[in-house]
Amino acid sequence: MLRYIIKRVLSMIPSLILTSIMVFLMVHLIPGDPAITMLGDSATEESIEQMREEMGLNQPLVNQYFIWMGKVVHGDLGDSIFQNKSVMATIADRAETSVLLGVMAMILIVLISLPIGIIAAVKVNTWLDQGISSLAMFLASVPAFWLGLNLMLLFSVKLGWLPTSGFPSVFRSGDWSNLRYLILPSISIALPNTALIIRMTRSSMLDVIKEDYVRTARSKGLTENAVYIKHVFRNSLIAVVSSLGFVFASLISGTVVTESVFSLPGVGQLLVSSIMLRDYPVIQGVILIIALVFMIINLLVDISYAKIDPRIRYTSAK
Amino acid sequence: MFNLLRKRKVAIVASVFLIAVLICGIFAPLISTFDPNETHGKDRLSTINSTYWLGTDNYGRDIFSRIIYGTRMSLVGSLGIVVFAVVLGVLLGVVAGYLRSAQMVIMRLADVLMAFPPLLLAMMLMAIMGSGVFNVVIAIGAYYMTRMIRIIYSLTLKIKEETYIEAMHAQGASTLRIILRHIVPNLVSPIIVQATFTFSSALLQMAALDFLGLGIPPQYPTWGNMLSEGSRFMTRAPWMVVIPGLVIVLTVLSINIMGDLLRDNIDPKFRDIVKGT
């Protein structure tokens, strides 16, 4: 298992390098002088000259990449044009909201979709199964932000049960009840994403039920519950986990949009406003960080995948 | 196809709805009751009534007419994304599946593009390219192209291993003949299924990008742009949010129903690869 993890981490390196090159090139692909891009239109002649020097713009592109990479490795992502802070500090300020929101949404997704998916599989071809499938398909068609707007209209504006927008930090205030600000946002991210997991759980369980080893399990005299839990569900998790990558991608996208809906001070909103303001150092930094987080999540998904399916562990990464 | 429809009645409703949407898009000037950009200063934020069937927005523009015109942009945009993704995705996917030399380059590129969540990739590309309809198509299409490459690549590898392909080699068929006459035809139905799901999720992605103000410029009436504007007047005029959103949901749902129907009828071997989200 350890060998597998090491191998998998090492195999991440090429993707990591290619991704960083892409993010690095971003600034250079934007029409105009990269130094001006990084400083904004209001920059002075000297500061532009200084930035050129720092970025090594008169050196070959390869050198520029290594200069940039050298800084990135030391946590230096440059300074924001509009905020008087380093990019790193700007992102750090916003991280709490996004991480909490993502985690809450993920917990909701798992808590909602696994049991429902199992019920649909066990009660296959009944009205319950059809109802669940229809509901899942409906949820998959709802834009997260629109769901958020409606939830806000109903629960915050009409009923006044929950706050409409904003999120006072939990860590700085130590007040965990602030999490109530994230209830509606996390529901609106989670619900559309439950659809895929519900469907995956259902369909992979139905596939597994047809397997020979399930017949073997029954021939051993195991109870139906044991057959379903230990053999059917356990094996169907393999397919479910393999689709988690998609869910996380969609979760991150959902977070970005939902933060805008609920005016949450998160990384996603930072990215949106930075793109509006053309604050390129921040854009570059946020994209790099999110890509890195996404890669680490995918790594964890792969590791848990190998944990669930012993065949992967031994034949190792393809 | 018709046999399929008969088996699932919802699909009939869905296809009727989609045809209606299509007609609205094509004949927008005939169907709409007002010019979508015509402002009615006196009638700002008016609710649903006999003049303004679906109410008006903050500038007093007729929401019904804007929805009808928005159909055009939404459909053309999503269709553009589908075409972009299918053409490039199938081409690169088949090439990667058949030529070992190209495989390394194409699949690495695909890996890198897949390292970004779809909306993030689109936002990054929009930040680089600047706004514009065509740029939106490329920015969102890049992700779906990558998905298509991966799907076509793994399907091609799978079909390549089939005995009948070996049988064609044994009969002296050239590689080009095998690709065109035996591999691509067997890819058609998975491509159609994947294209259907691409269409619906591209529609959602476009709406999200528009909502964030990073998509199609706000002067065009699109469903996403209408939602974006509507969200600012949500408490006073909830219909500005509810109605365009409902149109999106119904359209996406109808496409998904059709896609689901098609998926259930393709070869089970391929079903695992073409999942759709």
Place this chain on the structure above:
Amino acid sequence: MTASYKEPLIQVRGLEKVFRIKGGMLEKKQNLRAVRGVSFDIMPQETFGLVGESGCGKSTTGRLILQLLRPTGGEVLMEGKNLASMKGRALKEQRAKMQMVFQDPYASFDPRQNIYSAVSEPMVIYGLAKTKRERREKVAQLLADVGLNPDAMEKCPHEFSGGQRQRIGIARALALHPQFMVLDEPVSALDVSIQAQVINLLLEMKSQYGLTYLFISHDLSVIKYICDRVAVMYLGEIIEMADKETLFAQPLHPYSQALLAAAPKIGEQRTGEVLTGEVPSPIRPPKGCAFHPRCPHARECCKQVPPVQKLPDGRLIACWLYA
């Protein structure tokens, strides 16, 4: 059957195939030696049998001869021309003379093609029958030859049973009037009563079209029924090769003996010892005689490669017992 004055149609000389097996990221690639120096001749109009258990390299050998897999060593001569060094047009021309029938009658047809286009495609590729009418007549004739109604042309593969598909597979292979055919387990997937039909058909076609067969099978009784000469393979090597009568009457190699003894015979109780152990991995074949870890007669010298010898009765054998 094998007249000595004739030249062999197919000559296989020291044929080798090494597959590179990917290990993980950090592991070395491994060599899977599927075929290790196989040599034999096939005379015109002979049926030559390759028999062995799964993984012994018999199917790979068949594909190497047809150049569906390219050999990593050795040569394959057809009428004196080396196929292994041929490419492009030259190979394509040669391919028309040799065809293959596959084991799985379900997977060997493009599910989207009807029978007419499946059987006529080789003719199109080689420009044999120019007009569609000619092709239709040809296909109808071929289908009639293999005992199918020409109406079958318009149907799709999934409308046929396994036995019928195998007939269509034979018709397709015959479309180019080949001289030589590789039959890779052509009846293994069929029910007993259908097996016999297909075996008889293969024999009929052989005499009607003057064919030469390489018949690959794990089923000794089928091999014995249809073949003239037989080679027994084990871990990528031929360990014994002889006329059918000689081999089945008195197998000499301990593995051949064990294989014959293990095959259940109707109306007989099993006799003899059951072979212990399993076939070793072709990634790390045992040193010396590949069979020695399972051989009841293994001696010290068996850890060296046994010489291939020709015995007085014409058979070839690779075993120290006869050295």
Place this chain on the structure above:
Amino acid sequence: MNDALLNVKDLTITFQTERGELTAVDHLSFDLGRKETLCIVGESGSGKSVTALSIMGLLPQPAGRVTNGSIRFQGQELTGLTNKQMQGIRGNRISMIFQEPMTSLNPVYTVGYQISEVLKKHKGMNTKEAMRYAAELLERVGIPEPGKRVHSFPHELSGGLRQRVMIAMALSCDPDILIADEPTTALDVTIQAQILRLMETLKQDLDMSIIFITHDLGVVSQISDRTIVMYGGMKMEERYADGFFDHVQHPYTVDLLGCIPTSSLSDGKLMPIPGMIPSLANMPGGCRFSNRCRRAMSACHETIPELREIEPGHWIACHLEDKEAVL
């Protein structure tokens, strides 16, 4: 025959399909004695595997159903039992091994765990005892290094070893009956010989009966005490005596033998049975074999022949034996 371990009488199994209700097994009756090996032979679609599954109560649900007849095991009627009651019998008194050793074991659990599941369920062992006993079982079925192998995953074992694991699992509660559904079909001949010999030895050691389902007549002659030939869901011939192959009477069995190239050197020409095996949806009327039978008479197409005892311990269902029909 009252001391038989298992009595199957008039067993009829149907499947609900899109093309309506199809009869897979039609009024099948047989007995299985103690320490007896019963071979059920047939080609695909003969109903032999379905019969085995019905004894285990494992017909594919919800399509498959026993619509008629009884299965009595040691006097106890199995067809009416609830699933819960059957669970106490499955894997305990009657167990089963399957054709595909590659897919019959769950890939995510060690073989030791999969064996221990049976022991925990039926013998009330705890995990530790069960794992220790699992290793003993692996040793009994001739798996080298059993202490190490209990911790192996199925994909680490060859087909032959996996089938041995399946046997170890099936025998873990010393069952009275072992049902083996084509257990050697997917294996090479030398491995097949090993497995057959192993089953023979274990049968002697454990005093059990075996129902062996196969299409391979060669295997039948090696192990069978009693042989049943099935075709189209019906029993064509049965012999409870030695020398089945020297005394075959039913035209189907005779013709089937004519399809097999024998391994002896003095073989004649193959005589294939014409036509195709009919699908369940379009079985011929009368005798199921009537449309392919070379000796079919008009009666064969009209009425289903009764099973008759033509000599002690040998039954066939054919109108040729029915003097009135011949006349």
